[in-house]
Amino acid sequence: MLAIAVVMTAMTNKPAAKTPNIVLFFIDDLGYGDLSVTGALGYKTPNLDQMAVEGTRFTNFMAAQAVCSASRAALLTGCYPNRVGVYGAFGPASPLGLSPKEETIAELVKAQGYATGIFGKWHLGSDQEFLPLQQGFDEYYGVPYSHDMWPLHPWQEQAKYPPLHWIDGNKPGKEIKNLEDASELTPVITEHATAFIRKNKNKPFFLYVPHPLPHVPLAVSNKFKGKSERGIFGDVLMELDWSVGEIMKELKTQGLDENTLVIFTSDNGPWLNYGDHAGSSGGFREGKGTSFEGGQREPCIMRWPGVVPAGRVSNQLLSTLDILPTIAKLTGAKLPKEKIDGIEFTALLKGDESKSPREEFLYYYRKNSLEAVRKHDWKLVFAHPGRTYEGSLPGQNGKPGPSPEDHAFPEALYNLERDPGERYNVLEQNPEIVAELRKIADTAREDLGDDLQQKTGKNARPVGTAVRK
Known part of the structure; x- marks a missing residue:
């Protein structure tokens, strides 16, 4: 009896397993084919390749929308961006931002005792009431929106944008006046990220880390300038890979590597009309600003030694929407009070491929237009006007080629298992599948609305609007 009591006491006094640290990289305009592990040529991304060797690469991973602000709102809230009223990319003069009433990943884990930091591009409202320190983050150093929204805009040189400053907490810092200043983006963000790890090594x-590059205008430090065979785009990717390596190295130095989940993905696909200054969609159709796979299917690698299987490739359908509920599950955080769209995939993350956590995905774009729906490998694209890069010669040396915004896309059904490039319309051959997908769309329109059908969603919430004097 005494032995049993000792064992029971030992079991009772055993400390609870530590919840993991989370490092989340969100790269700007990175295409599916822009890593050497996904087929890039002319440069190498050895740190990300090694991360894929030591973790799991998810090949069917979707950004929630193929544009900056909307994509970031979805990542941080676990909601389709139109559910939280966020559309497109907020400009510097916009009074809009992610509503402070929405609960972000940072707010959820902060309630669990986590330190929270963001270093990089925010783009969810530049008025102070919308900045990261008001959205659950303890520390912020970065740029408030895309760094082409400045007086040296690469293709509208007379555009009257205000000066672009680094933001330190809530206050403007050093001005980014030229491309030489912009070449500091990746190194400075990396320095702040590694310092944050050192500062918080004794707490979760x-x-x-939402890096602003490789969004144009491209800029790279002298350390990487001219190092690739792909020109400045390759140089920039090499520096971003270096940044990932430095942050991973810091985790190991501080003894945190074994208890840290690292997630690497992108906000949307490449801005293809920039030609040699743009990335690759890896063979998927179209790119940034479209609801085809090249606009929303992103590279995604997740690593957590001993928890996430090493060297695995998972083809299960997932989205940035699903990151919030998964982090909440892993950290013991409560889910947001309001409805979200993400689905937690903890079992899949840890290696259980027996069931797909996500079966359906909605492709919204423009202000609130439902352009396509997907179930498993079937994707129904509705007739809609949209951007196309096809049939136009891309630009060179930082100047864009044309990308017509009102191309008329017809209704089409694609089987992404056999036709990931979305080239063969099999709509007439599969009436039952089309009917099923149309029902999913009808439900989505009731829930979130659809501008193309002039429907207002019952469960869409308002965007934040700044109070300006």
Whole structure:
């Protein structure tokens, strides 16, 4: 009896397993084919390749929308961006931002005692009431929106944008006046991220690293200038890979590597009309600003030694929407009070491929237009006007080629298992599948609305609007 009591006492006094640190990389305009592990040529991304060797690469991973602000709102809230009223990319003069009433990943884990930091591009409202420190983050150093929204805009040189400053907490810092200043973006963000790890090594933390590059205009430090065979785009990718390596190295130095989940993905596909200054969609159709796979299917690698299987490739359908509920599950955080669209995939993350956590996905774009729906490998694209890069010669040396915004896309059904490039319309051959997908669309329109059908969603919430004097 005494032995049993000792064992029971030992079991009772055993400390609870530590919740993991979270490091989340969110790269800007990175295409599916822009890593050497996904087929890039002319440069190498050895740190990300090694991360894929030591973790799991998800090949069917979707950004929630193929444009900056909307994509970031979805990542941080676990909601389709139109559910939280966020559309497109907020400009510097916009009074709009992610509503402070929405609960972000940072707010959820902060309630669990996590330190929270963001270093990089925010783009969810530049008025102070919308900045990261008001959205659950303890620390922020970065740029408030895309770094082409400045007086040296690469293709509208007379555009009257205000000066672009680094933001330190809530206050403007050093001005980014030219491409030489912009070449500091990746190194400075990396320095702040590694310092955050050192500062918080004795407590759990959530580190969000939304790098502004390789969004144009491209800029790279002298350390990487001219190092690739792909020109400045390759140089920039080599520096971003270096940044990932430095942050991973810091985790190991501080003894945190074994208890840190690292997630690497992108906000949307490449801005293809920039030609040699743009990335690759890896063979998927179209790119940024479209609801075809090249606009929303992103590279995604997740690593957590001993928890996430090493060297695995998972083809299960997932989305940035699903990151919030999964982090909540892993950290013991409560889910947001309001409805979200993400689905937690903890079992899949840890290696259980027996069931797909996500069966359906909605492709919204423009202000609130439902352009396509997907179930498993079937994707129904509705007739809609949209951007196309096809049939136009891309630009060179930082100048864009044309990308017509009102191309008329017809209704089409694609089987992504056999036709990931979305080239063969099999709509007439599969009436039952089309009917099933149309029902999913009808439900989505009731829930979130659809501008193309002039429907207002019952469960869409308002965007934040700044109070300006």
